[in-house]
Amino acid sequence: MTYTKQLSIAAVVLAIAGGGAFVALRGTPPAAAPAAAAVAGATPELMPELHAMLAAYRKIIVLLADEKTLSESDRKAAGQVGQSLFHENLERLSKVQAMLARTQALPPAQRDAADDGLLSYIESAADLYDADRLAFREVLLSLQKLAAADQTLPAIKLHKRVSEDLAALEDIEKQYDKEINDIFSRFDTRAITPKRERWDDYVAHLRKLYGREQIMKDYGVIVPYPEPPKSAEQEVQAKEIFGNALPPKTVVLTFDDGPHKSYTEEVAAILKQYNVPGVFFQVGQNLGKLDAQGKQTLSANAAESRRLIDAGHTVGNHSFSHALLSKQQGQQLYGEIANADQLLKATDARRSDLFRFPYGAHNAEGLSILSKLGLRSVMWNIDSLDWADPVPSSIANRVLTTLSKEQRGIILFHDIHERSVKALPLVLDKLIADGYSFAAWDGHEFKVAHGGRPEPEKIAVSTGYANSYAVVIGINDYQKWPKLQYAVQDAKAIRDTLVNRFGFAGERVFTLSNGEATRNNILALFHDKLADAQLKKDDRIFVFFAGHGATRQLSSGRNLGYIIPVDSDPQQVSVDAIPMTDLQNIAESLNAKHVLFVMDACYSGLGLTRGGGNSAFLRDNARRLGRQMLTAGGADQMVADGGPNGHSVFTWTLLQALNGKADLNGDGLITATELAAYVAPAVASVSQQTPAFGSLPGSEGGEFVFQLPAEAEFLSAQSAQLSADAIALNSKLDKGRDQKADGNTVLVKNLQGEEQKIAAPKPVDASSRQLAQRANDKGLQLYKEKQYAQAEAAFTEALKYRPDFGLAANNLGFVYYKQEKYAEAARWFENTLQIDTSRAIAYLNLGDARMHLGDSDKAKKAYASFLELAPNHANAGYAKEQLKKL
Known part of the structure; x- marks a missing residue:
């Protein structure tokens, strides 16, 4: 496709303060800009992944848009779900990068059409806001690298076009700096904030598409109320390392989720330039893999891990696959921790004994496994939110603003994104200027190298009858x-x-x-x-x-x-x-x-x-x-x-x-x-x-x-409806x-x-357990009448009163299943089994959900578990038939 005029992207970016939708990043051909359907037709394999990336990016914005008004428990839960979305996008990005590499190997005409379709969508799709385009920065960077490796004339033109797009994203980033910083900041501003209709417009648009509580619920998280007592949590925290115990004006820089093939090296170079130490919590599968006999095979990324240790940095364990370990147990949980540790030891015996739970989420069994393996859990008290915030200056401002109040802390960054690399020097410049010290792990503690009680159950109500006649x-x-x-x-x-x-x-x-x-x-x-x-x-x-x-x-x-x-x-x-x-x-x-x-x-x-x-x-x-x-x-x-x-x-x-x-x-x-x-x-x-x-x-x-x-009915495919x-x-x-x-x-x-x-008489005083049961009962009634949205709300209410209510968790999952939301259903069936591992019907439901998702291995395992627990169940024959299909 040829263009009559090639315009610089930066020249046509709209002034954000003026309001309105983002029209185009580039010049357009004589005809109208490509429609979304045409673009999807040009790149049928790639476009669904891009749409999913954009949806996850938008959901993260919605999750954290009201962060200043959220309670600590709400903020923590939203952060965990947001990081789940973020890591899903990392997997999508990996798929997209592989697709882009395959595209560049196509015959020239097909390759050029595919590249043009992709870029036209990012540049000029009518349904994209300018802030949406920031979701595709890593995609453009990947395409730019592929183009740079090819010296043909089409590749040179492609490289120029992508470079212009990236420059335009820089302009968007600058224009949105104040707006996004305000949205993601945890603290009120001290001066009058001008009205920023463009960003408010964008967030209002996203809120029409997604609700924060619904996003969290879809990912298997419901924040309970009333808030749980803190005594048990404080007991757990005593076994872990938090940044609030550091001396005043002392920080620890930590970087999660690596090693990354390029950004980890860039982060290390910046730390060397400023002469400060870092702690890198690495994911085992990024270092290599283990076979069935436990033999390690290290990847090229392992060399980067060794270089970090050689440079004086600390390398710690961040689990094998970055799974949500609070929902795992037994051998699966042990393997996530021990297998990653085995790969770290194989990489370099000087690896540290530090461990960071993915998403900061753990259970008592996980802490017990750490103790058996001689590992120590390290949390954080300053979250940069670099996994969610697309603007480096906003990331830096958040860290600095939080530190101005905390005066010390362990800072959470990620060494897997360009924006983190860009934000790091902004943070270090200010911290050094303000006289902060940087602590390192000495094998025992972080040092600077130089100069509630459970709610009592109320007495259950009783009718007080002796015998009942009719x-x-x-x-x-x-x-x-x-x-x-x-x-x-x-x-x-x-x-x-x-x-x-x-x-x-x-x-x-x-x-x-x-x-x-x-x-x-x-x-x-x-x-x-x-x-x-x-x-x-x-x-x-x-x-x-x-x-x-x-x-x-x-x-x-x-x-x-x-x-x-x-x-x-x-x-x-x-x-x-x-x-x-x-x-x-x-x-x-x-x-x-x-x-x-x-x-x-x-x-x-x-x-x-x-x-x-x-x-x-x-x-x-x-x-x-x-x-x-x-x-x-x-x-x-x-x-x-x-x-x-x-x-x-x-x-x-x-x-x-x-x-x-x-x-x-x-x-x-x-x-x-x-x-x-x-x-x-x-x-x-x-x-x-x-x-x-x-x-x-x-x-x-x-x-x-x-x-x-x-x-007490656990909903399943056999549950009766009216x-x-x-x-x-x-x-x-x-x-x-x-x-x-x-x-x-x-x-x-x-x-x-x-x-x-x-x-009617007034309600009697009831415990959380009783309120949860009533909400679940109401949900069952609504389910039988096929009022799925209302049933979903009722089961959600039950779980807010009682987070460990396995019955309501299963029933919420089945309401999702009836609405053909199979991924969400599977999450809640898994939640049910975390609460009650012996609940056979939840395994059957999980098998059905996994079947619909095309995950035959997990479906097979779920059906087998159901048959093991309930071999004589009325649905045993059905489960056996399903296993035969797998």
Whole structure:
């Protein structure tokens, strides 16, 4: 491709203070600048890597843009994730460099087109801001070196063009200096800061693309709250070396992640020029490799390590592969430390006994391994952020500003980037001018060579019941009344919920269905069965009736409600039906603390009163009798059938409420009032029914209480979810209930047709463990309704309360998996296994995620671990089939 005019890049860089998007770095051909799609077509292998590099670069900016406002724990976590992104980009850069080398070996026409496509994208892609282009500096430097090695005319032209681009990046760097320095600085400025709309514009644009907390969560990190106590951390720190113990105005210069084939040598040359020592923490795989028998093969970089030691610098261990060692254990963790040490010894026996954990992240086992190997951990207290900040002067300003407050410290640099090399002289000039000394490791310490307690668990809330009884009645096949379709199925579902979810003993749940539910049998069940049970004063009784109801007006004008047994005659309701006054009398005579009637039938004729909770709810509730009733609707209303799974709308809503939706105040308890406050407005919003609720005569204001069980399901591919019609109805129910509620307060009718305002009890004090469990339970509920974004937020909340909650970690991973975010899912399944190595289902999930990522070796290992832990699991056959495919 030929250009009619070749312009210097620096001449066309826009003045950043003027605002607006970055238009072009170079002159453009007569036609418009290449579109992104055309560029991608010209370099199909390279462009995805460049896009991924840019995305990671942008995420690092977002992670640290609010650093001044972050807590120490937030800042540390953001730094660890940022360094993960940074090291991922190092791997991408290595791939890009290999691709560029292959490109230069192509036939001239293909090579020139590919080079032009790459440079046109960096120079003039319309969707790039000028700050974005700084992400590609190392790519341009690599291309420049390749061009310099070729003396042909096209290579000379390419070298000139790349050199112009690099010069333009220098101009961008200078223009953005103040903006980026302000963004990355940890400290407030002392003077009035002018408004810098260009940089604010850029960061605002990035925040639309990425959120800091989401980036961290995607990389397996959630910052907990409340902040963990410091006592254990301080104990760990006592075993390590930190810069705050150095004498005043003393610093140690440390450089991580090398040796690099060119930048390490440049850093050493600068240190020699200033006559100051450095400590280089090196990654084992950069020095060489080990075979299965442990035999070392050193690479060319090992020579650079020896030269550092010869020059008087210290070389230490930075693990074998720069893995996140806080999430490793056993032989894998040991190998990361010991294998790197073995390669360092092979490189030069004079290697030091210093070790730096990648990202500064470790666990107790890692520190124990260091002790066994005779190594010492060295941390830092001054982070240059050179891995994140693209501007050398900004890096230098950060180090100097931090030192002005700390007055001493171990400084963290990296010897693998050009910007670090550029920043180092700026730092050294100022430190020497300010009279700082530079300490070196003498084998025992750093010397200048010359002149909280855990949160106590609160007592778990308890309903305080002795025994739980239930009467469950469902009638479809009436003899003389219209037949129903769903009542028996409703009764069965309620019984199963009471037994399987709330722990009612099966022998204490008395059930009558269809022909069994005669008038005599129903009354006998109350008078005889419950009497024979020898009820105690701390027992509770739950009564559920699904069938016909009727209302008859008395001569006084007062309505009286009836439930209709299977053998009742419509013409003889007052004789062979059961009036609600009888149920009132039965309820009042029962020797139990709390009784709750839930009637999936419509009628009128009970005078109900209201009993409420207060701030001392559980304590007071244990002393007060409770007799309450919730009905499906009033007189002349029809029960709405046709709900999901063969249920009436009322019973379906009741089941969802008992599944957790009625825990309106989030205390892990569902009171009868909360049940009504969810069910009544929800049912009324989707049907012609107006459910009613209140307390029966004889009630003293006590509340029937369900204690929600702690969900223990580890989500997997076999986890059940609701059908589409069930999800649709639940959405309508939730929306309808919310529209009729004012917070946790709603208007609900009593059986006289009058409105009463009811509200849920206030939450009880709960521990972090309890709050985490509730958030996880909420996440499971949302997952079953396929509300993945909300489920993700709930599981995240659980992990904020309890970072070691393996159940929530797995479930968060599976929500990612369902959204086809397999890399993020794999990180969280690995987190789960770090918390609980015996959790078989997490290995199965991890295997599935790794399969989708194309990582067959790790998938195979995960499936094998699953089968080893659970050889008889229902999914063992599936795991074996997956292994056969690998």
